[in-house]
Amino acid sequence: MSKKHNFSAGPCILPLDVLKKASEAVLNFNNDNLSLIEISHRSKPFVEVMEKAVGLVKELLEVPKGYSVLFLQGGASLEFLMVPLNLMKEKGGKAAYTNTGVWAKKSITEAKNSGEVFVVGDSSDKNYNYIPKGYNIPEDVDYFHCTSNNTIFGTQIKKFPKVPSLMVCDMSSDIFSRKIEVSKFDLIYAGAQKNMGPAGTTLVIIKDEILGNTGRNIPTMLNYNTHISKNSMFNTPPVFAIYVSMLTLQWLKDHGGVEWIEELNNQKAELLYNEIDRNPLFKGIAEKEDRSNMNVTFTLTDSSKEHLFNQLWENAGISGLKGHRSVGGYRASMYNALRLESVNALVNVMKNLEKKLR
Ligand SMILES: *Cc1c(COP(=O)(O)O)cnc(C)c1O
Numbered sequence: 001m002s003k004k005h006n007f008s009a010g011p012c013i014l015p016l017d018v019l020k021k022a023s024e025a026v027l028n029f030n031n032d033n034l035s036l037i038e039i040s041h042r043s044k045p046f047v048e049v050m051e052k053a054v055g056l057v058k059e060l061l062e063v064p065k066g067y068s069v070l071f072l073q074g075g076a077s078l079e080f081l082m083v084p085l086n087l088m089k090e091k092g093g094k095a096a097y098t099n100t101g102v103w104a105k106k107s108i109t110e111a112k113n114s115g116e117v118f119v120v121g122d123s124s125d126k127n128y129n130y131i132p133k134g135y136n137i138p139e140d141v142d143y144f145h146c147t148s149n150n151t152i153f154g155t156q157i158k159k160f161p162k163v164p165s166l167m168v169c170d171m172s173s174d175i176f177s178r179k180i181e182v183s184k185f186d187l188i189y190a191g192a193q194k195n196m197g198p199a200g201t202t203l204v205i206i207k208d209e210i211l212g213n214t215g216r217n218i219p220t221m222l223n224y225n226t227h228i229s230k231n232s233m234f235n236t237p238p239v240f241a242i243y244v245s246m247l248t249l250q251w252l253k254d255h256g257g258v259e260w261i262e263e264l265n266n267q268k269a270e271l272l273y274n275e276i277d278r279n280p281l282f283k284g285i286a287e288k289e290d291r292s293n294m295n296v297t298f299t300l301t302d303s304s305k306e307h308l309f310n311q312l313w314e315n316a317g318i319s320g321l322k323g324h325r326s327v328g329g330y331r332a333s334m335y336n337a338l339r340l341e342s343v344n345a346l347v348n349v350m351k352n353l354e355k356k357l358r
Contacts, residue, residue, distance in 0.1 A: 005342035008320030009151055009295060009333040010173070011193040018247045018337075025243060037240050046239060050232060053246035060249060060258055063182050063205060068228045070204040071242050076172045076191035078222075079202060080107040083168055083187065084114035086224050087143045090216040094141045096120045096165070101128045101150035102326065103170060111145070120144075127327070128153040130287040139164045142214075143186070149174035151194065152324040154297030154331065155290040160184065166210055174294050175203065176252060177336060178262040186210050195294070195335045197245030200238040252336065261336050268334045268343045269293040275347045279354055281305065285329060299329030305357065312356075313349045321346075 006013040029036035030045050039046060054069045063069060072078070088095055093115025097108045099122040111117045118141065121132030128150060137144050143166035149156045151173040160169075166186040175190040182188065186207045193199035204224070211225050220226050226234050252261060273291060276282045276298050285297035300306055313321055323329040332346060 004317050004319040005345050006319050006338065007332045007334070007342070007346070009194075009324070009331055010191075011199050012195065012333065012335045013337045014197070014244070014248060015251045015337045018244060018251055021247050022240075022244045026240075036243055041233060041236055041239050049239075049243050049246055050237070053242055053249065054231075056246060056249035056253060057203065057205070060176060060253060061180065061182055061205070066209065067182065067205055067207050068224075070206065070224070070227050071201045071232045071237060071245070072204055072227060073201060073238055075199070076103070076170060076189060076202055077106065079170070079189040079204065080110040081113075082222050082224065083107070083143070083145065083189070084111040085214075085216065085218050085222050086211060087166060087168070087187070087214065088115040088216075089142055089214050092116075093214070094118065094138070096137045096141045096144045098122070098132060098135070098146045099124055100131060100147050100155065101153045102324075103151065103172070104147045107145060107147070107170060115142070123155075129155065129285055129290075131155050131157055131290040133161075135161075137161070137163050137165065141165045143168050145169070147172075149177075149292050149294050151295050151333075152331075153327060154286040154292045154295045156292035156294065158290070173335075174292070176249070176258060176261065177265050177294055179258050192241055192245050197248050198241050200241030201245060203245075248337070264340065265293050265334065265336070268338065268340055269296065271340070271343050271347060272296050272332060272334070275350050279350050281354055281357065282350060285327060294334060296332040296334065297323060297327055297329060298332075299323075305353065308356070309349075309353050312353055313346065316345050316349050318342075318346055318349065 025036040027035060057069045095111055095115060096118045099105055099108060099119050108117055118138055120137050121135040123130050123132050144163040145168045147170045168187045169185055171188050172191045173194040176195055188205040190203045192201045192203060206224055276284045281301055282298050283301050300309060321330050321332060323331045
């Protein structure tokens with residue numbers, strides 16, 4: 001099977017091996033002549049899948065003691081609401097947020113329903129093409145929230161700020177793409193479908209001791225403690241999404257883990273950004289120092305060449321390159337499973353365009 005070069009921003013490319021194993025498990029899981037998706041989530045084979053997935057997260061990210069790893073539902077979007085409900089004091093609750101893009105803005109909207117929100121860094125003045133820096137975070141906020149990688153605009157935090165409060169981060173689109181020090185964070189969340197697996201589950205890594213201090217009556221399903229006490233099985237978990245995430249994490253481990261993929265992701269980013277900077281037909285959108293290694297946003301310097309460029313990359317078997325409607329241009333998403341040869345294919349198309357127009 002010759003797959004397309006899939007630059008989709010999400011749901012994302014997954015390793016071919018993982019797709020094969022996942023489709024086999026849908027027909028016959030564990031050689032039990034039952035499908036993965038028709039067995040009890042409380043059966044031993046599935047409990048083992050869950051335990052393995054949690055174990056791989058802990059191993060790959062070197063999660064310290066005192067943290068829980070959860071696989072929840074509702075996407076990263078539900079975390080926008082769960083975070084303030086679980087961390088903001090009911091009386092006089094305050095939080096600091098950075099506004100670095102569409103997702104950050106949505107998280108701010110949800111937090112405002114639970115307390116006072118200080119937007120301490122904001123890049124909306126330049127359509128989010130940079131990461132705000134050097135801002136002050138009030139000492140008395142319950143937590144600080146940032147988005148590590150802005151999927152739509154192609155910016156990424158390279159150095160996380162020091163914060164006087166709890167540190168919460170939406171890592172939906174760059175989790176497992178580079179080394180992070182989990183101990184510097186109190187809560188990390190990530191929708192699976194950008195860099196870990198299929199849509200349907202959200203990874204949450206949370207420091208246990210930060211919970212239960214708000215004085216709030218939190219609805220059961222929205223309370224992290226509910227899910228911690230039941231090992232993510234308070235209700236039926238999304239078994240398929242968790243299984244495929246587990247396979248993807250196993251794939252990552254087998255190839256050399258986060259260190260290996262970070263090196264490869266750096267190579268992929270360098271290759272494409274170098275071509276964008278070299279080729280006079282293209283221009284990067286994000287500020288250079290804040291460029292994302294996951295989502296590369298760029299435009300043609302002459303938009304009348306769009307039709308020709310589109311034809312060339314489509315003919316080269318490339319898919320998912322169109323930019324988000326709020327940015328325009330192009331976006332090449334280069335998540336973990338995208339191979340260097342796919343980036344090479346795109347760079348060759350860009351060079352070809354230059355030749356054709358010479
Ligand atoms: C895609 C994305 C989200 C939204 O995730 P859902 O799982 O669709 O709710 C949130 N934050 C970031 C950074 C994203 O890239």
